[in-house]
Amino acid sequence: xxxxxxxxxxxxxxxxxxxxxxxxxxxxKIRNIENICFLLEKEFMLIQFIPDFYPPSSSLExxxxxxxxxxxxxxxxxxxxxxxxxxxxxxxxxxxxxxNNRQILVADAKCFRITRTARNQKDFKVNSLSSWRKKSxxxxxxxxxxxxxxxxxxxxxxxxxxxxxxxxxxxLQFLLSNKNNFSLDDLEKNLFNVKNLFSGQTxxxxxxxYFKNVNKAILSLTSATSNEYFEFIxxxxxxxxxxxxxxxxSWLEKLKERINKMDINQLRQELDRFYRISEKIEIxxxxxxxxxxxxxVLKNSI
Numbered sequence: 001x002x003x004x005x006x007x008x009x010x011x012x013x014x015x016x017x018x019x020x021x022x023x024x025x026x027x028x029k030i031r032n033i034e035n036i037c038f039l040l041e042k043e044f045m046l047i048q049f050i051p052d053f054y055p056p057s058s059s060l061e062x063x064x065x066x067x068x069x070x071x072x073x074x075x076x077x078x079x080x081x082x083x084x085x086x087x088x089x090x091x092x093x094x095x096x097x098x099x100n101n102r103q104i105l106v107a108d109a110k111c112f113r114i115t116r117t118a119r120n121q122k123d124f125k126v127n128s129l130s131s132w133r134k135k136s137x138x139x140x141x142x143x144x145x146x147x148x149x150x151x152x153x154x155x156x157x158x159x160x161x162x163x164x165x166x167x168x169x170x171x172l173q174f175l176l177s178n179k180n181n182f183s184l185d186d187l188e189k190n191l192f193n194v195k196n197l198f199s200g201q202t203x204x205x206x207x208x209x210y211f212k213n214v215n216k217a218i219l220s221l222t223s224a225t226s227n228e229y230f231e232f233i234x235x236x237x238x239x240x241x242x243x244x245x246x247x248x249x250s251w252l253e254k255l256k257e258r259i260n261k262m263d264i265n266q267l268r269q270e271l272d273r274f275y276r277i278s279e280k281i282e283i284x285x286x287x288x289x290x291x292x293x294x295x296x297v298l299k300n301s302i
Contacts, residue, residue, distance in 0.1 A: 002043055002046060002243070003039050003040075003042075003043040003044070003046045003047065004043070004046035004047065004243065004244075004247075006033065006039075007030070007047060007064070007067050007071075008051065010026060010029045010030065010067070011026070011060060011063045011064065011067060013025075013029075014026055014029070014063060015059065015060065015063070019059070022059075022063060022066075023066055023087055026063060026066055026067055026070060027070050027085065030067060030070045030071060030074065031070070031074065036074055036078070037074075037077075037078035037176075040071065040074065040075050040078055040173070040176060041078070041173065041176045041177050044071070044075060044169055044172065044173040044176065045144075045168075045169035045170050045173055045236055045237070045240045046240050046243060046244075047064075047067065047068050047071055047111065047169070048068075048111055048112075048143075048144040048168075048169045048240065049111065049112065049113060049114040049144065049240070049244045050064050050065075050111050050112060050113045051064065051113075051247065051248075052113050052114065052115055052247075052248045052251060052252075052280065053248075053251045064111060065109075065111060066085070068109040068111045069085040069086070069094040069095055069109050070085040071109075072085070072094065072095050072107055072109040072142060073085040073095045073097070075172060075176065076095065076097040076105075076107070078176060078179075079175075079176065079179055079184065079187075080099075080179075080184050081097040081098060081099055081104065081105075081184070082097065082098045082099070083095060083096065083097040083098070084096055091132070092132050093106035093107060093108050093129060093132040093133070093139070094107060094108050094109050095107040095108070095109065096136070097136075099184060103134070103135045103136045103137075104136060104137055104138065104188070105133075105136050105137065105138040105139065105140060105188075105192060106129065106132055106133045106134075106136045106138075106139050106140070107139070107140040107141070107142060108125070108129050108132075108139075108140070108141045108142065109142050110123070110124065110141065110142060110143035110144075110147075111144075112143070112144060112147045114241070114244045114245065114248055114283075114284065114287065115248065115276070115279075115280040115283045115284065116147060117283060119147055119148065119149040119150075119153070121149075121153055121154055121155050124141060124143065124155045124166075125141075126141060126155050126158040126159050126162055126164050126166075127158055127162055129141055129162075129164055130162035130163065130164050137188070137192075137193075138163075138165065138188060138192040138193065139162070139163065139164045139165070140164070140165045140167060140192065141159070141164055141165065141166050141167070142167055142168070142169060142172060143166070143168065143169075144168060144169060145168035145169070145170055145171070145233070145237060145291070145294065145295075146237065146241070146287070146290060146291050146294060148166065148168070148207060149207060150207055150294055150297070151206070151207060152205040152206055152207075153205060153207070154205060156203075156204055156205050156206065156207060156209070156210040157203040157204060157205050159194060159210070160194060160195075160198050160203050160204070160210070161203060163193070163194045163195050164194060165191065165192055165194050165197075165214070166210065166211075166214070167214060169240075170232075170233045170236045170237050170240075171214070171215075171218060171233070173236055174218065174222070174224075174229065174232050174233065174236075175187075175218065175221070175222065177232070178221075178222035178223075178224065181221065181222045181223050182221040182222065186221060187221060190217050190220065190221055191214070191217045191218065191221060197213050197214070197217055198213060201213075208297055208298065208301040209301070211298055211301070212298070212301040212302060215229070215298060215301075215302060216302065219302075226299065226302050230295060230298070230299045233295055234291075234292065234295050237291045237295065238288055238291060238292070241287045241288055241291055242288070245284045245287055245288075248280065248284060249281070249284060252275075252277050252280060252281060255275060255277060256272075256277060259271045259272065259277075
């Protein structure tokens with residue numbers, strides 16, 4: 001059972017419990033996953049997409065978000081920090097990490113549906129995350145690589161001016177796979193400190209310019225070659241997209257079968273429109289192509 005299926009199973013079991021107990025149940029079950037660091041090293045990015053069969057704004061969707069927070073906290077534990085997912089949501093970060101009994105960073109885990117096409121600035125809340133750091137030195141926003149705006153966006157200039165690191169699940173997974181090549185002090189100085197990362201450079205709104213610096217820092221920290229790094233990113237992105245795509249297509253086909261058994265044509269059309277089945281199938285058919293083009297853009301910027 002891969003990490004994605006494991007989280008689906010944990011959430012399904014938590015759904016039968018009272019709402020006020022679910023976070024604690026999710027946290028206990030996830031923290032007790034055997035070989036959690038090994039799983040995160042191999043499959044961390046499988047959590048980046050919310051299952052499309054979860055109804056929007058449902059308790060299931062919220063529990064997926066909470067699970068991603070807990071897994072991100074476990075990720076930082078695997079790196080060597082002492083981390084926890086915070087229960088409160090809204091006016092605080094999702095994750096707090098400490099080192100040497102001192103608050104060192106806050107982090108925010110963003111998950112989206114694979115069929116999401118709009119890449120809106122408001123979804124990332126860069127300035128809010130910066131204000132939530134309080135005593136922490138660093139702030140990190142994690143999102144699927146394919147959901148970051150690919151051309152120009154204010155989130156990149158905001159991240160630089162607010163000293164917030166924008167990074168993807170696949171990049172974090174690469175760092176975890178190579179954690180023996182760097183210290184936490186080096187990681188903080190050379191990657192988490194965005195002011196240092198862009199020292200002497202003008203602010204940019206371009207994705208390629210922002211991630212060029214992030215990618216160079218990761219390559220320097222891990223001593224990896226550009227080809228090794230981008231082949232890892234490509235493989236993990238494609239794998240996560242394929243697994244989630246197949247999961248979503250299977251659900252959509254079953255949904256279509258159910259709709260097709262209905263006798264009233266108008267009802268069939270209405271349901272197709274409501275669930276955006278045709279639109280989502282078209283989006284899924286282009287996900288791998290989009291990811292590969294994006295990775296090529298980033299690789300060519302090095």
